[in-house]
Amino acid sequence: MRFSHFNFNVLDLERSLKFYDESLGLKPVKEKVAEDGTYKLIYLGDGKTDFTLELTWLKDRTEPYNLGECEFHLAFTTDKYDEVYQKHKDMGIVIFENEKMGIYFIVDPDGYWIEILPANRF
Structure with a gap:
């Protein structure tokens, strides 16, 4: 057994x-x-690992997804934490x-939280 992918459902595929x-x-x-044409699954990769993020788009979906209290998240590590943090601050997505803890979260267009942490943190 090994990890394959994680899924987020999205309303606007191009925006995501x-x-x-x-x-x-x-x-x-x-x-x-x-x-x-009722759905599209797009798998995104980082070019470094085999893990992918699956974006699911449903043609007939018009209402935002209910993410509850958003007590789940996807996490990324980076060797360029300060640089990436400033980029995300400038984008207004933090x-x-x-x-x-030395971490922060960004939010995607559909409200999913993504944790960013320094590579040497854990």
């Missing part, structure tokens, strides 16, 4: 693809499109900072 590319450098590595 742009967000993940600009904020985290994630690029599409594979996709699946329903023959009848939603929560925990200076004591």
Whole structure:
């Protein structure tokens, strides 16, 4: 057994693809499109690991997804923590900072939280 991917459902696929590319450098590595066009699955990769983030887009979905209390998140590590932090601050996507722990969270266009931590943190 090994990890494969994690899924986020998105309302605007193009907006989400742009967000993940600009904020985290994630690029599409594979996709699946329903023959009848009712859904698309786009898998994003970091170019360094085999782990992917699956973005699921449903054609008929118009209402935002209910994320509850958002007590789940995806996490990324970086060797360029200060540089990435400033980039995310400039983008206006930092939603929560925990200076004591040395981490922060950004939020994607659909409200999903993503933790950013220094590579040497854990």
